[in-house]
Amino acid sequence: MADRIAVNDLRRHAISTETAVRTSVERVLNSGWYVLGQEVEAFEREFSDYCGVGHCVGVASGTDAIELGLRALGVGRGSRVATVANAGCYTTTALMALGAEPVFVDVDRDAKLMDLGHLKQILSEAALDAVVVTHLFGLLHDMESILDLTARAGVPVFEDCAQAHGARRGGRHAGSFGAAAGFSFYPTKNLGAVGDGGAVVTGSADVAGQVRRLRQYGWESRYRVGVSGGRNSRLDEVQAAVLRAKLPLLDGWNRRRRDIAARYTREIHDPRVRCPAVHGEEYVAHLYVVVTEDREALRAHLAEAAVMTDVHYPVPDHRQPVLTGAGGPVAALPVTDELSASIVTLPCYPELSDEEVTRVIAHVNAW
Ligand SMILES: *Cc1c(COP(=O)(O)O)cnc(C)c1O
Secondary structure, three states: OOOOEOOOOHHHHHHHOHHHHHHHHHHHHHHOOOEOOHHHHHHHHHHHHHHOOOEEEEEOOHHHHHHHHHHHOOOOOOOEEEEEOOOOOHHHHHHHHHOOEEEEEOEOOOOOOEOHHHHHHHHHHOOOOEEEEEOHHHEOOOHHHHHHHHHHHOOOEEEEOOOOOOOEEOOEEOOOOOOEEEEEOOOOOOOOOOOOOEEEEEOOHHHHHHHHHHOEOOEEEOOEEOOOOOOEOOOEHHHHHHHHHHHHHHHHHHHHHHHHHHHHHHHOOOOOOEOOOOOOOOEOOOOEEEEOOOHHHHHHHHHHOOEOOEOOOOOOHHHOHHHHOOOOOOOOOHHHHHHHOOEEEEOOOOOOOHHHHHHHHHHHHOO
């Protein structure tokens, strides 16, 4: 049987980046300085330049980036924050940590992103303190339309860019549209560290300063705790040095991901499998997700052919036990529910060979 094709294979990524990563890690080991130093400062500068925003603050994870970024925008206990329920529950986890209430917005069937009609309706019904827009699967949402709606209501927008590093629309990068944005550098992300990491980017010096205090105990200066809600959530020097080595390669990896995704969409012909549209630079193909009514049969057929698949994500936020346990009403999110039962993720990562892509396509078409 042919070799197994995994949904992602970080060993291949490690081999392709080995020399650069090894040099970076050794530089940090030899420096004797491991937390919040020159590497983090340099990465923050390089990543904010890359995104085209004024400020970047490294933190310990993507979930922390959402939590601390929202706190810096004024979200806290009792705040109401609109978000989608199909994005892995990370934003909802951050909201629970803040004591804020998630207000779930349904998604649209094709892009699988926040439904603007539903958002508009929610904005008209009750006051919100923020909106989190997730560029899910690597597709940058239509930020102009969203900002048009939210600006009229005076509600700040936070972008969750954990799957969208480098996505662009009209020359502007993911993370440069909202009041602030969060990134994750978890190893499987389009820009991944060799451990956990995250960042908040923002055009506001005030928001950046607040996140800098919050990530380090709430210190306004050393050992002087000036703001509440502070934590220890720092990006370390090893991760920052690795990210600096990989950042110049990100656009090339994203092109390769997009080419693989475009081939899938053009060459998969089974009428029972609905593929995403072919996109331009606004899509960085973090995950390639198709929709089918008979998910288990497709997954079993592909597994038989040694093509691995996954589901991102099987449990929508509004149906997570942590939220339904209290027995309150469950939000009506028909499209989110429908998609959670019918989405399948196919292998899509830069190190996949053309021949493997051909095999995936052939096996889907042979279903
Ligand atoms: C990975 C991810 C996060 C969380 O990032 P961590 O670094 O794992 O905390 C948040 N949002 C989305 C959409 C993600 O994919």
